[in-house]
Amino acid sequence: MSHFKNQISPEKYTNDFHDKEKKDVALRNALDIRKFEIEMYWKRAAYFWTLIGASFAAYGVVQSASMQPDPKSDLTILVSCLGLVFSVGWFCVNRGSKQWQENWENHVDMLEDEVMGPLYKTVLKRRKALGWKIIGEIMAGPGPYSVSRINQIISLFVTFLWIILLLASFGIMSGNSHPLHITAVTLTIAACAAIVLLSRTDFGDHVPQAFQRRTKISPLDKPTSSD
Numbered sequence: 001m002s003h004f005k006n007q008i009s010p011e012k013y014t015n016d017f018h019d020k021e022k023k024d025v026a027l028r029n030a031l032d033i034r035k036f037e038i039e040m041y042w043k044r045a046a047y048f049w050t051l052i053g054a055s056f057a058a059y060g061v062v063q064s065a066s067m068q069p070d071p072k073s074d075l076t077i078l079v080s081c082l083g084l085v086f087s088v089g090w091f092c093v094n095r096g097s098k099q100w101q102e103n104w105e106n107h108v109d110m111l112e113d114e115v116m117g118p119l120y121k122t123v124l125k126r127r128k129a130l131g132w133k134i135i136g137e138i139m140a141g142p143g144p145y146s147v148s149r150i151n152q153i154i155s156l157f158v159t160f161l162w163i164i165l166l167l168a169s170f171g172i173m174s175g176n177s178h179p180l181h182i183t184a185v186t187l188t189i190a191a192c193a194a195i196v197l198l199s200r201t202d203f204g205d206h207v208p209q210a211f212q213r214r215t216k217i218s219p220l221d222k223p224t225s226s227d
Helices: 010-016 020-064 069-111 133-140 147-172 179-198
Strands: none
Touching: 020 069, 020 147, 069 147, 069 179, 147 179
């Protein structure tokens, strides 16, 4: 579980970056890391979309295949379990990415004023449309939507969709409780719970142990009498 410890005051934060040169370096790093977090956010999204899309494709192939009911239901449940774990993982990864993206955005907000002015905090928007132009503004104009929040909502929707497909897969079995199905669902629930409860960032103090490898050149071999 994540625990926020050692909360600092606004004065402590300001004092940590009071030096102009230090603040300039910190701002540049915060901007660079924020950009990196955004790039990684979309790379992670593409990664999970690939896995979940493949799971949906596999589910469709199994449903359309001409097999006996039991093998088909076995594969359907396994694919549904796989898709559900991927979706829960994607949802939590989205939330984790948003956490660190906001962290660096907040650093930029705090550090930018004395270095480059309140550029990041200043938002320039279009004037409010009037009359018939409102229709065009709604259809093709910009809107104050968070792309990352939309992605989180979609990942949550996909998660619930996999839950529905998993329940539907149980319906295929006509009430039979095969040990394989029970085991697969139990492992799926355990994996999802582990992702939600055990994969959080630890905000406590880090006190690692340090080890150092020693490297030295062995001495020359002593010549023997035969040499």
